[in-house]
Amino acid sequence: LARSLFVFLSTMMIIYYYRQHCLIETPKSWFDAQSYCRERGHDLATIDDMGAMKSLLALNADRADELWIGLHYGGPEEWHWSDYRNFGRMDNTSRYVSHKFGMWKANNNARLWFVQRSCDELHPFLCTCK
Template identity: 35%
Template structure:
């Protein structure tokens, strides 16, 4: 798998894929090769993801998207309330703004913040591998 970067052993379930794909293509890739795009559910995960992609100058897809009614995680069964005050979910200044009603997918911006982006844009992405975690248990 070209363009795949796996983290140190303590974070084997998270993978940075440097291939440029749209959000839907990234989701399909993660689901085929791992479990899904990443879900950020606590500050440890947030810091880990931010530290795992030091070469992300622009954006990297994560599993958050808007179905035009609400924000949701790609991984089924996980919920997200954009209005909630999670200290570990850091939106870039003025985000999310759904510019031109066209930004329904979320990417990490640099290493520290989230930004809603057009789903058809091509960025590297972050995958979660639950199967590996189960095998290690």
């Protein structure tokens, strides 16, 4: 099974929206970032609704860093959060790529799009800090 991971662009050191998210500046792979969060009793950040996504996007408009969040590809068009909850299905024209990794990317026009990334790349990341 190919896995896909998302990176989220961020402008803040700490994010608050329904739950607290903490930015960890030390770049790690997606799996190392997940382990780091879990060793501290948390998990990679999840974004549960459009309101949360829009709030994060508004805070992230001028930052170019790519940040890991807890989303990964689990099978044909099925995406899952790091805590195993189903994110849902989405059409992805590159679904036939054997190793599919993506990131959430934002621009100054408040648009989001998906791009390919490898889970071995090193990026800062967001943990859900309760």
